[in-house]
Amino acid sequence: MSQSIDCLVIGAGVVGLAIAKNLAESGKEVFVIESEDTIGTQTSSRNSEVIHAGIYYPKNSLKAKLCVEGKKLLYQYCQDRNVPHSRIGKIIVATDLAESAILKDFLKRGLSNGVTDLRFLEETEIREMEPALKFESAIFSPSTGIIDSHNLMLSFQGDAENKGAIFAFRSPFLSGEVTRNGLLINIGGDDPVSILCTTVINCAGLKSPNVAMNIKGCPNELIPRPYYGKAHYYTLSSKNPFKHLIYPVNTSSTSLGVHVTLDLAGQARFGPDITWIPNLDYDFDNSRESMFYEAIRKYFPQLKNGDLQPGYTGIRPKISGPDSPAADFCIQSADDHGVRGLINLYGIESPGLTASLAIAEHVTKLC
Numbered sequence: 119m120s121q122s123i124d125c126l127v128i129g130a131g132v133v134g135l136a137i138a139k140n141l142a143e144s145g146k147e148v149f150v151i152e153s154e155d156t157i158g159t160q161t162s163s164r165n166s167e168v169i170h171a172g173i174y175y176p177k178n179s180l181k182a183k184l185c186v187e188g189k190k191l192l193y194q195y196c197q198d199r200n201v202p203h204s205r206i207g208k209i210i211v212a213t214d215l216a217e218s219a220i221l222k223d224f225l226k227r228g229l230s231n232g233v234t235d236l237r238f239l240e241e242t243e244i245r246e247m248e249p250a251l252k253f254e255s256a257i258f259s260p261s262t263g264i265i266d267s268h269n270l271m272l273s274f275q276g277d278a279e280n281k282g283a284i285f286a287f288r289s290p291f292l293s294g295e296v297t298r299n300g301l302l303i304n305i306g307g308d309d310p311v312s313i314l315c316t317t318v319i320n321c322a323g324l325k326s327p328n329v330a331m332n333i334k335g336c337p338n339e340l341i342p343r344p345y346y347g348k349a350h351y352y353t354l355s356s357k358n359p360f361k362h363l364i365y366p367v368n369t370s371s372t373s374l375g376v377h378v379t380l381d382l383a384g385q386a387r388f389g390p391d392i393t394w395i396p397n398l399d400y401d402f403d404n405s406r407e408s409m410f411y412e413a414i415r416k417y418f419p420q421l422k423n424g425d426l427q428p429g430y431t432g433i434r435p436k437i438s439g440p441d442s443p444a445a446d447f448c449i450q451s452a453d454d455h456g457v458r459g460l461i462n463l464y465g466i467e468s469p470g471l472t473a474s475l476a477i478a479e480h481v482t483k484l485c
């Protein structure tokens with residue numbers, strides 16, 4: 119391997135992979151380093167696997183823009199490349215009058231973000247679509263879907279490799295410094311190496327702020343403080359009665375509430391909740407169980423004791439804490455921090471999977 123390179127991508131989650139693919143396809147020399155021994159073992163394989171429509175995010179935010187654009191790009195990509203997915207649609211269900219009023223706001227917010235296909239469902243439609251659902255009213259998002267995220271990541275990796283990108287696993291970023299000739303990056307692992315890079319894209323997910331802190335010359339005051347929002351998912355052990363994704367009305371900006379997601383095999387899972395944690399750990403805390411039963415029974419009263427089984431956890435890479443509204447995606451380039459060739463991605467929580475191809479286009483334009 120040469121000791122200098124065009125583009126170094128740090129992190130092989132869905133976002134780093136999409137960026138590596140786009141950069142390699144645009145003719146750049148691309149090298150991807152990943153500290154784990156394979157792609158997508160962190161947040162990218164610990165989420166709801168939902169292709170979001172783009173309803174909830176504040177107007178003109180990067181989340182709204184990149185989600186709506188990313189959704190279109192992702193459906194097209196899945197179709198072209200045979201990535202398993204299904205546009206099954208999502209029902210957002212209000213269980214009382216106060217929640218029904220909030221549904222009207224969701225409809226307006228969705229419209230202002232360019233989600234033009236949302237509509238209120240008639241009572242008879244809801245009963246036909248989801249007989250097990252308890253509701254006061256509901257809206258339907260036909261463009262929401264589900265995806266096999268691992269298959270997607272493998273496809274991105276394959277595309278990047280076909281255009282010459284090189285992947286190095288068990289190769290953690292250790293430190294870096296801004297030099298007159300580019301960014302000098304020190305990489306650990308079995309064969310530690312230092313590489314001079316014209317462009318470095320930091321998509322280390324939960325660790326992005328730590329990576330940036332360890333690049334000498336990157337202004338510390340612009341690096342956001344990381345917060346970790348842990349999520350639990352339970353699986354349904356009894357027969358799944360749902361055909362669509364079911365989301366409750368949720369007014370918190372930190373999480374979308376305990377919803378029903380379906381995988382492509384039709385298995386239902388419920389989640390995620392949110393617990394703020396000081397350090398990264400994926401342990402499953404089963405004391406959340408009673409809260410899950412209570413939240414789910416509001417819209418699925420037939421749920422019986424014993425129906426929920428511990429599933430898995432994930433951690434949201436947040437850059438705003440519990441007392442603040444959810445921050446937007448934060449993508450900083452030289453225009454923000456003054457370091458030529460350095461692009462830092464922070465806070466790429468939901469809808470980062472949906473937005474991955476749009477984030478990649480956005481970043482490619484910055485390179």
Ligand SMILES: Cc1cc2nc3c(=O)[nH]c(=O)nc-3n(C[C@H](O)[C@H](O)[C@H](O)COP(=O)(O)OP(=O)(O)OC[C@H]3O[C@@H](n4cnc5c(N)ncnc54)[C@H](O)[C@@H]3O)c2cc1C
Nearest residue numbers: 129131132133153162165166168291323468469470471472
């Ligand atoms: C509970 C939950 C539910 C979600 N649900 C959805 C959803 O339904 N739909 C949706 O669109 N989005 C969803 N998301 C968001 C989505 O999962 C993320 O936005 C996306 O996976 C982020 O990808 P990433 O590549 O930025 O991060 P990651 O997948 O975390 O990848 C970062 C990579 O960097 C590597 N890395 C870290 N440090 C270093 C280092 N020093 N050197 C080298 N490599 C390093 C890590 O090992 C990792 O592989 C959800 C997120 C969570 C937490």
